[in-house]
Structures are given as structure tokens and as C-alpha cells.
Amino acid sequence: RNAEAEAETQPGAIPNSAHTVLEGDSEGEDEKSLELEREYDFVVVASGLNTHAKDEHFDNEKEFQGEITHQGDYKNADKYRGKRVAVIGFGESGADISAEIAAVAASCVLALRRGHFVIPRINPRNGLPNDYDTNRLRYSAPLAARNWFSIVVRWLCRAVHVATPEAAIRASLLDSSGAAPFSQAATKSDNFIPMLADGRLVAKPFPIHFSSTGLTFGDGSFHQLDAVVLCTGYRPVFPYISFLKAADAHPGRFFRNVFHPDYPTLAFVGFARPAIGAIPPTAELQSRWIAAVASGLCPLPTSSEMARVAAAAMEEKRRDFPAVPHPTALVHWIPYMDEIASDVQCRPQPWRLLTHPRLLWKLLTGPFVGLHFRLHGPSPHPRAAELLLHLPRGHDLDELILLTLLNAYSALFSLFGIRACRSSSSFV
Numbered sequence: 109r110n111a112e113a114e115a116e117t118q119p120g121a122i123p124n125s126a127h128t129v130l131e132g133d134s135e136g137e138d139e140k141s142l143e144l145e146r147e148y149d150f151v152v153v154a155s156g157l158n159t160h161a162k163d164e165h166f167d168n169e170k171e172f173q174g175e176i177t178h179q180g181d182y183k184n185a186d187k188y189r190g191k192r193v194a195v196i197g198f199g200e201s202g203a204d205i206s207a208e209i210a211a212v213a214a215s216c217v218l219a220l221r222r223g224h225f226v227i228p229r230i231n232p233r234n235g236l237p238n239d240y241d242t243n244r245l246r247y248s249a250p251l252a253a254r255n256w257f258s259i260v261v262r263w264l265c266r267a268v269h270v271a272t273p274e275a276a277i278r279a280s281l282l283d284s285s286g287a288a289p290f291s292q293a294a295t296k297s298d299n300f301i302p303m304l305a306d307g308r309l310v311a312k313p314f315p316i317h318f319s320s321t322g323l324t325f326g327d328g329s330f331h332q333l334d335a336v337v338l339c340t341g342y343r344p345v346f347p348y349i350s351f352l353k354a355a356d357a358h359p360g361r362f363f364r365n366v367f368h369p370d371y372p373t374l375a376f377v378g379f380a381r382p383a384i385g386a387i388p389p390t391a392e393l394q395s396r397w398i399a400a401v402a403s404g405l406c407p408l409p410t411s412s413e414m415a416r417v418a419a420a421a422m423e424e425k426r427r428d429f430p431a432v433p434h435p436t437a438l439v440h441w442i443p444y445m446d447e448i449a450s451d452v453q454c455r456p457q458p459w460r461l462l463t464h465p466r467l468l469w470k471l472l473t474g475p476f477v478g479l480h481f482r483l484h485g486p487s488p489h490p491r492a493a494e495l496l497l498h499l500p501r502g503h504d505l506d507e508l509i510l511l512t513l514l515n516a517y518s519a520l521f522s523l524f525g526i527r528a529c530r531s532s533s534s535f536v
Contacts, residue, residue: 127151127374150402153349154377154391157359157437158342166196168318175335182337185209191334193217194323196316198224202339203297209337210300210309217331218304219323221314222431223284224295227384233504238296240475240502242384245511247442247476251428253518255288257510274301287431293438294384344379344437360422360435363414364448366394367401372408375401383429385441389478396487397448406451442476454485467493473508474499 126147161178169176179201185208194217195206202218203226210216231238247254262279278301285292303309313326322332346357352368359365359379366376375398378391400406408414422435429438449455461468471480479496482489489495503511 150373150375152375152377152395152398153346155346156378157344157381157387160343160345161338162340162343164338164340166316166318170318171320172318172322172333172336173320174333177335177337179205179337179339180342185212188213188335190214192322192332193335193337194219194331194333195337195339197221197339197341198295199293199339199341200295200297201341203295203300205337205339206309207297207299207303210303215331216303216309217323217325217333218300218309218311219314219316219325220284220311222286223281225282225285225287225289225292226278226295226298226301228278228298229296231502234502236500236502238502239386240500242441242476243473243502244442244476245472245508245515246503247384247440249511249514250518251290251440253514254290257514258289273305274298277301277304285431287429290383291428292383292431293381293429349374358435359437360425361418363408363418364421364444365437365439366398367408367414369411369414369418372401372411372414379437380439380444381437382441382444383438385476390439390441390445392478393445393448393452393481396454396481397452400452400486445476445481449481449485452481452485454481454483454487456480456483460484464493467497470496470499470501473503474501 126149129146129148129151131144131146158180161180179197182205185205188209189212191213192215193209193213195202195209196219198218198220206216206218227238229238230236231241249257262282265275266279278298282289300309304311312329312331315326317324319330322330323336324330344357344359345354346352349357351371356368356370359376362368362376362379365380368374368376375394377394377398378387380390380394381387382390397406401408409417425436425438426434428440429436432438446455456471458468458471461471474496477496477499479489479492482492483496
């Protein structure tokens with residue numbers, strides 16, 4: 109409970125002055141006896157995005173005589189060995205689970221609402237994980253330019269017949285995704301792609317209709333099944349926060365996905381999902397920001413200003429991520445991190461690195477990691493520069509030249525007032 113919620117019945121109560129938290133051991137036999145009320149000046153919610161399964165149901169689902177399991181209850185593929193299985197839904201969990209099950213099942217079907225932007229986990233050009241490709245130079249180019257560049261490269265690969273069968277499947281999934289490559293969350297799990305290529309896994313479209321023995325798919329085909337795994341995702345809900353209205357409780361409506369504008373002493377960590385990037389370093393930087401706010405070192409804007417910024421961010425996401433439901437927890441990773449780091453005063457400062465050109469070049473072209481925010485500002489890491497210099501680079505020189513030209517041409521066009529060509533980062 110929050111003091112503001114009780115202000116009407118308690119005259120003189122200070123809004124957001126305290127949160128009353130009911131603590132208890134939910135695993136205990138006598139939960140009521142372990143409950144304890146305590147007051148806190150500041151509360152951080154860190155339960156994460158993947159806690160409450162989406163309560164999604166399908167036509168005639170109750171008639172199905174086989175087993176239906178949600179991805180949250182999936183452990184491994186052993187129980188599906190030799191069975192006929194359908195995986196409903198996609199994303200990284202659906203990609204991983206369908207690949208594991210297809211390797212041991214008698215048959216496996218993957219039902220898709222739409223395609224996705226699937227990135228190979230390992231870069232075939234250099235053998236490095238594709239995480240190393242995520243750098244400031246690449247993602248400082250405008251979103252429209254990055255989408256255009258990726259589409260042109262794929263078209264050229266098809267035109268000169270250098271695309272592999274697996275690449276052709278990835279291209280087909282992108283074509284049916286309803287959005288350009290960088291205007292959606294990327295799926296970095298591609299173990300299922302070879303299985304689609306050799307037929308061990310079969311992709312089928314929505315809508316789906318259950319019968320007692322199987323599923324009918326959008327193309328009219330019917331598959332007999334023993335089990336179904338629902339990879340339909342999760343929803344961010346907070347039933348334990350009594351004063352949050354369900355309609356306003358989505359992190360995509362919060363200030364930078366962290367602070368509810370009406371409750372600035374209630375913070376949420378780990379509720380920003382990078383379209384391409386990682387949640388753990390994002391949560392670390394969010395935690396540093398929250399600590400600075402809670403200690404008074406970093407004052408928040410007014411509630412009205414936070415609400416205005418959050419509303420503007422939602423509108424921007426509607427334009428940038430047209431194929432996903434809104435509000436969404438998706439963020440553009442590097443600009444989002446730099447924005448928070450500016451408030452924490454730990455954003456890397458290019459002008460201070462002019463005397464260290466190798467380190468500056470590494471910040472631009474090397475992998476984007478949390479150490480970028482341990483060079484300057486509070487709590488610097490004494491070996492941050494050394495460790496950054498030792499990280500391998502994900503792009504070859506020819507790719508870096510192309511990315512540099514892409515940024516240069518985008519900057520040139522932006523001088524003529526073309527808004528879509530403005531850089532995504534003030535760092536480059």
C-alpha cells in the first residue's frame with residue numbers, strides 16, 4: 109500500500125512518504141502466521157517480465173485429450189520423446205523449445221502468428237557470437253537506414269545466389285513478420301532453422317482450432333497430436349501492489365520503463381526488453397540509477413514531466429515497432445542505456461578519450477557492454493579500459509567501412525531536414 113492511496117482517509121498524509129509491505133513466506137504451511145507488515149521509504153520491484161503466463165485460450169481447447177503445457181512449466185524434451193507435439197507461438201523460447209522437442213519427437217509442428225527477425229547465434233563470417241556485432245557504430249545509424257541497409261544486403265544475397273537454405277528460411281520468416289528487421293525484437297535462437305530445412309520441424313500458420321485428437325491450422329491442414337506446448341509469452345502484472353490500476357501498470361507506460369509517474373518511490377528493475385541487446389546489463393544500469401534517485405543524488409523530473417516523456421516514448425515505440433502489441437516493454441538498447449547513464453553521470457565521454465584513440469575506436473566498434481559505463485562518473489572500474497581493449501571486434505574492416513559510410517550519408521541527408529536520417533545516438 110502507498111501513503112498517497114490512503115491520503116483521503118488520513119488527512120495530512122504525505123504522498124509517497126511510505127510503502128506498507130506485507131511480508132511472508134509463500135512456501136510455508138501456515139502463510140498467515142508468517143505475515144508481517146513493514147513500512148519502507150522506497151520499494152524496488154525486480155520480479156522480471158517473465159513471471160505471469162499470458163492467459164490465452166484457443167478454439168475448442170478444452171476438447172483436446174492430450175497434454176497442454178505452458179513454456180513456464182517446460183523443463184526439457186525428455187517427456188516428449190517419440191510423441192507428436194505442437195509448439196504454439198514463437199520468440200526465443202518457442203525457437204529453443206521447438207528445436208529441443210523436434211530432435212526427439214516423432215513429429216513436431218511450430219504454429220506461428222507471424223514471422224520473426226531471426227539472427228544466427230554465431231556469425232558465420234568470424235565464428236564469434238553475434239552479440240559482438242552490437243556496437244555503437246552500427247546502431248548510431250538511423251532506424252530507417254539500418255532497416256534499408258539490411259534489406260538491400262539480403263536482396264543482393266538472393267540475387268547472386270549466395271544465400272544458404274537456412275538463410276532463405278530466415279528471410280522468409282522476416283518477410284512474414286510484418287515489420288522491418290530492426291523494427292521488432294530479434295530472435296537470436298536459430299537451432300530450429302536446420303530442422304525446418306530438413307523437415308524434422310514443420311511451420312504452420314495461425315489461426316488454430318483444437319479437436320479431441322489434434323489441431324487444425326490456418327492452411328486447413330490437420331495434425332494428430334499427443335501434446336501441445338504454449339509459447340505464448342508472459343504479461344507484466346503486479347497483483348501484490350494494491351494501489352496500481354491494471355490499465356496503468358504496464359512498464360511500457362512508465363518513465364523509462366522504471367518509474368511510475370504517480371509513484372516516484374516505487375521503481376521497477378528488469379522491465380525494459382532491448383529489441384536487440386541484453387536485459388542483465390540494462391538492469392544493472394537501472395539499479396545504479398534507482399540507487400542514485402533513492403539517495404537523493406539524482407532527482408527525478410516532476411510527475412507531469414515523467415508522464416509526458418512516457419507518453420511520447422509510447423508514441424515513438426508505436427512507430428518504431430509496428431508489429432508488436434502496445435504498450436510494449438521493448439526499447440532501443442544503446443540510446444536507452446545512454447539516456448539513463450546521462451542521469452547517473454556515467455555515460456562515456458568521447459572528448460575525454462581523444463587522447464586514447466584505440467579506446468575510443470573500441471567504444472565505437474567493439475561490443476556494447478556494461479563496462480562502457482564504468483569508464484567515467486561514479487563507481488568507475490579500475491580496469492575498464494584494459495578489459496574493453498581486449499574484447500574481440502564483431503565486424504570485419506569492410507563491414508566497418510560500410511557502417512561508417514552509412515552513418516556519414518545519413519548525417520548528410522539529415523542536414524536537408526530529413527527527420528528519418530537523424531542519428532540514433534549523440535555519441536557518434
